[in-house]
Amino acid sequence: xxxxxxxxxxxxxxxxxxxxxxxxxxxxxxxxxxxxxxxxxxxxxxxxxxxxxxxxxxxxxxxxxxxxxxxxxxxxxxxxxxxxxxxxxxxxxxxxxxxxxxxxxxxxxxxxxxxxxxxxxxxxxxxxxxxxxxxxxxx
Amino acid sequence: xxxxxxxxxxxxxxxxxxxxxxxxxxxxxxxxxxxxxxxxxxxxxxxxxxxxxxxxxxxxxxxxxxxxxxxxxxxxxxxxxxxxxxxxxxxxxxxxxxxxxxxxxxxxxxxxxxxxxxxxxxxxxxxxxxxxxxxxxxxxxxxxxxxxxxxxxxxxxxxxxxxxxxxxxxxxxxxxxxxxxxxxxxxxxxxxxxxxxxxxxxxxxxxxxxxxxxxxxxxxxxxxxxxxxxx
Numbered sequence: 001x002x003x004x005x006x007x008x009x010x011x012x013x014x015x016x017x018x019x020x021x022x023x024x025x026x027x028x029x030x031x032x033x034x035x036x037x038x039x040x041x042x043x044x045x046x047x048x049x050x051x052x053x054x055x056x057x058x059x060x061x062x063x064x065x066x067x068x069x070x071x072x073x074x075x076x077x078x079x080x081x082x083x084x085x086x087x088x089x090x091x092x093x094x095x096x097x098x099x100x101x102x103x104x105x106x107x108x109x110x111x112x113x114x115x116x117x118x119x120x121x122x123x124x125x126x127x128x129x130x131x132x133x134x135x136x137x138x139x
Numbered sequence: 140x141x142x143x144x145x146x147x148x149x150x151x152x153x154x155x156x157x158x159x160x161x162x163x164x165x166x167x168x169x170x171x172x173x174x175x176x177x178x179x180x181x182x183x184x185x186x187x188x189x190x191x192x193x194x195x196x197x198x199x200x201x202x203x204x205x206x207x208x209x210x211x212x213x214x215x216x217x218x219x220x221x222x223x224x225x226x227x228x229x230x231x232x233x234x235x236x237x238x239x240x241x242x243x244x245x246x247x248x249x250x251x252x253x254x255x256x257x258x259x260x261x262x263x264x265x266x267x268x269x270x271x272x273x274x275x276x277x278x279x280x281x282x283x284x285x286x287x288x289x290x291x292x293x294x295x296x297x298x299x300x301x302x303x304x305x306x307x308x309x310x311x312x313x314x315x316x317x318x319x320x321x322x323x324x325x326x327x328x329x330x331x332x333x334x335x336x337x338x339x340x341x342x343x344x345x346x347x348x349x350x351x352x353x354x355x356x357x358x359x360x361x362x363x364x365x366x367x368x369x370x
Contacts, residue, residue, distance in 0.1 A: 050290070076218060
């Protein structure tokens, strides 16, 4: 019951402080591993954004944009995980979606992910790794 | 606009706003599929013109489902847009079920008030931040936030003058929004401007769920202005 109240209250009494500060921004990266846990290659961005998209695609995505909305949900999960808010749930949600994507792309035995947070220090963008998952089987 | 008509418009627009997200979740599969399947059916029922008094029961059922969906994702799936949809749904449900007319007005008016605050507070927290006043914050949004939908949009971070002007335009319009309630002739242009703002956010940052979620709350502010200010 208490958890339900905690979930509902921010909707009933919203803060509306959108973009009040530009917080460090998470990127999810993955690395493929063999059966022994040895890396197959370097860390790679998970779902990298395209270099550019056409106006037509932008308009179409006004109506139908499931993959991007799911990616935004993963950003929320990454932020929660880094702040230790419902960490098991957030990790499970990220792993489930990464596994689904990677199973379609590779036959590697395992993978792991890490959360890289980008922020600005004066005029320089810097990166900080805040979380690395344990190896997860892909089979 | 009467309270009943404003509520009917709100629930119709909310149903439209929730249809595509529902289809997205159903197609994605997972444990949440039955919840969104049921919500999709309720949304379609809500669109039925002769739904009449049954819409109160549908809103109540959708509110129950919304709580289950909150538990499923340990919070909103898509942040602010889901929170606005929930607020609309809870206010509508209360307005349907509260026994007296003035209590119904209070519940529905609260939605209009929160819509006004959604713009005003967003502007207030920005203008208090020096990074927003210098345009730096909007440059950071383009430079490294997770939102730009394509890499080439990150190049806009170097357009300092453009983003400084954009920052002030956003802040001033958000802060002036409450003044638009002075008359329907000021409110309607402001709502068109605000909807265009959500549309541009959807195109540049992929925040497409915000567009219809916010528009669904517009009847509440049109009713509120007409009921308490008029003109």
